[in-house]
Every structure is written in C-alpha cells, then in structure tokens.
Amino acid sequence: MRDEFYMARALELARRGQFTTAPNPNVGCVIVRGAEIVGEGWHQRAGEPHAEVHALRMAGEKANGATAYVTLEPCSHLGRTPPCCDALIAAGVSRVVAAMQDPNPEVAGRGLYRLKQAGIEVSHGLMMSEAEALNRGFLKRMRTGFPFVQLKLGASLDGRTAMASGESQWITSVQARQDVQRFRARSAAILSTSATVLADNPSLTVREEELDSETRASYPQGEIRQPVRVIIDRHNRVTPQQRLIGLPGETWLARCQPDEQPWPESVQQLCVPALADRLDLVALLMALGKRQINSLWVEAGATMAGALLKAGVVDELVVYLAPKLLGNEARGLCALPGLAHLADAPDFIFSDIRQVGPDLRLTLTPR
Ligand code: AOF
Ligand code: ZN
Numbered sequence: 001m002r003d004e005f006y007m008a009r010a011l012e013l014a015r016r017g018q019f020t021t022a023p024n025p026n027v028g029c030v031i032v033r034g035a036e037i038v039g040e041g042w043h044q045r046a047g048e049p050h051a052e053v054h055a056l057r058m059a060g061e062k063a064n065g066a067t068a069y070v071t072l073e074p075c076s077h078l079g080r081t082p083p084c085c086d087a088l089i090a091a092g093v094s095r096v097v098a099a100m101q102d103p104n105p106e107v108a109g110r111g112l113y114r115l116k117q118a119g120i121e122v123s124h125g126l127m128m129s130e131a132e133a134l135n136r137g138f139l140k141r142m143r144t145g146f147p148f149v150q151l152k153l154g155a156s157l158d159g160r161t162a163m164a165s166g167e168s169q170w171i172t173s174v175q176a177r178q179d180v181q182r183f184r185a186r187s188a189a190i191l192s193t194s195a196t197v198l199a200d201n202p203s204l205t206v207r208e209e210e211l212d213s214e215t216r217a218s219y220p221q222g223e224i225r226q227p228v229r230v231i232i233d234r235h236n237r238v239t240p241q242q243r244l245i246g247l248p249g250e251t252w253l254a255r256c257q258p259d260e261q262p263w264p265e266s267v268q269q270l271c272v273p274a275l276a277d278r279l280d281l282v283a284l285l286m287a288l289g290k291r292q293i294n295s296l297w298v299e300a301g302a303t304m305a306g307a308l309l310k311a312g313v314v315d316e317l318v319v320y321l322a323p324k325l326l327g328n329e330a331r332g333l334c335a336l337p338g339l340a341h342l343a344d345a346p347d348f349i350f351s352d353i354r355q356v357g358p359d360l361r362l363t364l365t366p367r
Helices: 002-015 051-063 084-090 110-117 128-134 136-144 174-186 194-200 213-217 281-290 302-311
Strands: 028-033 036-042 067-070 095-098 121-124 148-156 160-162 189-193 228-232 251-255 267-271 295-298 316-322 348-356 359-366
Touching (some): 002 051, 002 095, 028 051, 051 067, 051 084, 095 110, 174 359, 189 302, 228 281, 281 302, 295 302
Parallel strands (some): 148 295, 228 251
Antiparallel strands (some): 028 036, 316 359, 348 359
C-alpha cells in the first residue's frame, strides 16, 4: 500500500514531462527514507538529467539506505547522460522499486540486473499499466520501431466532415480545437497531406495562447516545443510559399523524389517508396520511427484517414462529434472504397467518451 502511494507520486511527477521529453520517455522518481520523502525528480528534456539524478540531488546524503521509486527501469547505458543505476549505487540506495522494465535494447533488464549485482533489493511491476499508459509512444517505438498513431477526426452527428461544396470550417467548436492543441503538443509529429495543405492552408502548430494554463506551465523554459509537421506530398505540390513552411518548427515533406527548390533549413524532403498509386504508408511510418518519432497525430482528410485504417496502422481514433446534421449530400468521415460487407468493416472499442464544450470527444481503439 505504501509502495503504491510513492509510485503514484512518481507517476504524477513523470507526467510533468509529457510535453517536453521527446524522444525520451516520461519518467518520475521519488526517494523515501523511513516515512519521509527526501528526494523527487522527473525527466524534463532529452539531453538533460534523468529523473533519478534530479531526485538524488535533492536527497543528498539522505539517499543512503533509502528506497527509490522509479516509473521506468533505471538506465544502464551511457546515452546523452551517464547511467542512472551507477548513480543510485553510488548514493547508497538500498532498495529500488521500478514500475516496469525499459524496453530500450540499450537497457532491457540490464539496469535492474546491475542494481541487484550491487546488493540492492530490486523489484518491478508495481502499477505497471499506469506506467505503460504514460509512455505509449516511446514503448511502441522501442518494441516495434513504429510510432504510436492517433487519427483525429471531426464530424457532425451524422458522420459528415464537409458540405458537398467542400465547406468545412468549422464544424466542431472552439473548445474542441483547443483540446486538439493539447494532443498536438503531446505528439512528436503531426501528419497531414498536401491535399489538406492546399485546400485549407493550415498551420499545424501548437499555439501558446490556445493552450490551457496547466499545459503552458509544463514547458520549463517557457518555450513551446513544436511537433514536426510531416506532409505526404507524392506529387511535390507543396511549395516554399505555403504558410506552414515559414512557421516555427520543422516540416518534413514525404515524397517519391526530392525537388530542386531552395527550401529553408527547417524543411527536409524524405524519400519514401510508392506502393500502387500512393506513398507506402508503412515505409513512411518506419522512416519516422527511425527518426525517433514516438507519437504521430494525424490531421488529414477522409482519403488519408481511410488509407491509414486500411493499412491497419492506426492505434487510436480521437473523434470530435458536433451536434449538427449536415445531410446526405455532405462528405463522409473516411473513404473506404470497395467496402461491401459488414464483416469487412473496421470495428473499434470505445475507450473514453467525454463532452468538450458543446461537442463529444470519442476515443476508440481498433478491435
Ligand atoms: C532513466 N531515467 O529519467 C529516463 C530514462 O540519451 P539519454 O542519456 O537521455 O538516454 C535516453 C534513454 O534512457 C531512453 O531511450 C530510455 O531508455 C532511458 N530513459 N531512463 O533511467 C529517466 N528518461
Ligand atoms: Zn537514466
């Protein structure tokens, strides 16, 4: 029971890094001697100290003989920072409770093993499902090489996204769009298409003034981290004149062939093979995983939504439903051409339902 209390605190600390640690995981650490919390820390940014190091600094001498609660196995490798298990051993910690092992092949059990070898009492698995939920993106990339993919959809009550004319701004509310800002902020990258860029000229940025105060306070240096904008642009239709090219943050254009235009430094062209008449989405996701993208937030039209679902690469749907009816001439939510039988229809499980302003937000996972 007491162990759970301290681990819950470590998880709460870890969450403070959720907008800033990418590509690293969110990790929290609590150091307890007797009944006193003597140290607390969380990982804030890649390249900066890990959670354990912050907590050990705060604990000082009091770490000697103490228990360390960590939401992820302490690392055993020399990365951008030195191994945490060495720091715990040097500080004289006598017990380490980890919520889960680190699937990073550089660590993968070696951190816990080295602690045990040093005579420290070690356990793992306490509140593991909470710890897993905290780092869905990092864990998926470490285990599979692919980012965690969330597909955002916005629709009317009758599942329509635009009038027949194409008119679509705005079906969902201001509150829903602010909610989207938080999802963007948590993601390493946002995926869209040249069709959406040409039609809507979107910014695909995180805007400080649209974030709630708690989210804003989560950026330690006050500087908003922009997710990378990944634009599928098979026919090289995006030009340096598009609005998003000049905005803060990087843009990666996924293309079959690069062009020779003078692009600003913030733009890269990724070469991705084609498959039939479109870019190979699986190859694109693999390339993003290699570039350390843990989590991908997709905001695109019905064609891309359908293609991603058909490719079976979507981990979660986030659907905003507006209390409006657009009628039968309006456009549908997902293009799924050739779908004739109910048995072939993609189906999902609702994992969360809540009201956001006047709209509903539905979260679903593929069955
Ligand atoms: C921990 N505590 O707080 C974090 C860990 O390049 P580095 O040195 O930052 O190492 C990054 C890797 O370390 C990351 O991929 C993950 O395996 C682990 N992250 N480990 O003990 C922490 N953030
Ligand atoms: Zn570490």
